[in-house]
Amino acid sequence: xxxxxxxxGITRPQDGLAAAAAGAHAIGLVFHPASPRYVxxxxxxxxxxxxxxxxxxxxxxxDAAEGEIRDLLAxxxxxxxxxxxxxxxxxxxxxxxxxxxxxxxxxxxxLAAAAAPYDDAAGLLLDAFVSGVxxxxxxxxxxxxxxxxxxxPLLLAGGLDAxxxxxxxxxxxxxxxxxxxxxxxxxxxxDAQKMGMFMxxxxxxxxxxx
Ligand SMILES: O=C(O)c1ccccc1NCC(=O)[C@H](O)[C@H](O)COP(=O)(O)O
Numbered sequence: 110x111x112x113x114x115x116x117x118g119i120t121r122p123q124d125g126l127a128a129a130a131a132g133a134h135a136i137g138l139v140f141h142p143a144s145p146r147y148v149x150x151x152x153x154x155x156x157x158x159x160x161x162x163x164x165x166x167x168x169x170x171x172d173a174a175e176g177e178i179r180d181l182l183a184x185x186x187x188x189x190x191x192x193x194x195x196x197x198x199x200x201x202x203x204x205x206x207x208x209x210x211x212x213x214x215x216x217x218x219x220l221a222a223a224a225a226p227y228d229d230a231a232g233l234l235l236d237a238f239v240s241g242v243x244x245x246x247x248x249x250x251x252x253x254x255x256x257x258x259x260x261x262p263l264l265l266a267g268g269l270d271a272x273x274x275x276x277x278x279x280x281x282x283x284x285x286x287x288x289x290x291x292x293x294x295x296x297x298x299x300d301a302q303k304m305g306m307f308m309x310x311x312x313x314x315x316x317x318x319x
C-alpha cells in the first residue's frame with residue numbers, strides 16, 4: 110500500500126492546488142491563532158473551494174474551546190479533525206467526527222500508553238516535542254520511540270523532508286507521513302518544487318528497489 114501523504118499548514122488556495130497536483134492525499138488547515146500557518150474560516154473555505162475532489166481536508170486545533178471548534182465545523186467542510194494539544198479522548202469524541210490525535214514524543218515518553226485512550230481515532234500522528242511549539246517545528250524525534258503496535262494507523266510527522274522521508278518510511282512503514290516546514294519556502298508558504306521532491310522521495314521509500 111503506498112504511503113499516504115498529508116501536507117499541513119496550507120494557507121493559500123494556490124498551495125492547496127499545488128499540494129494536490131504533487132499527489133498529496135490530504136491537506137491540513139491550522140486553526141490555532143498563534144501559528145504562522147493560522148487560517149480563518151473564510152480563508153479555509155477559499156482553500157477548500159479551490160481543491161480538486163478526493164483530497165481530504167483536515168482541520169487542526171490545539172486545546173481549543175468546544176464552542177470554537179463547533180463554530181468552525183459549521184463554517185468549513187472538514188473531513189477530519191486533528192487534535193494537536195493535550196485533549197483527552199472524550200473531548201476528541203464529542204463532535205461525532207473522525208479525528209486524528211497528535212501525540213508528542215517527549216524524550217522518555219511511553220507513546221503506547223499515551224495512545225491507548227484514543228482507540229477510536231482514525232489515526233495517531235506522532236510529532237516531535239518542542240517546548241512552546243505545538244506543531245510545525247521542523248524538528249525530528251528519535252524514531253526508536255515509535256511503539257511497534259499502535260492501536261490505530263500511524264501518521265509520522267516531525268521534521269520530515271525530501272532528504273529523510275524515504276528512510277523514515279523504510280524504517281517505520283507508517284500509514285501516512287505528514288509534513289509542513291520541510292516543503293516551505295517560508296512559514297506558511299508552500300514551495301511547489303519541494304512538495305514535488307517530497308512526493309518523489311515518498312515513492313522511493315515505498316519502492317522495493319529504493
Ligand atoms: O504547523 C503549525 O504551525 C502547527 C501549529 C499548531 C499545531 C499544529 C501545527 N502543525 C501540525 C502538523 O501536523 C505539522 O505538519 C507537524 O507538526 C509537522 O510539522 P513539521 O515538523 O514542520 O513538518
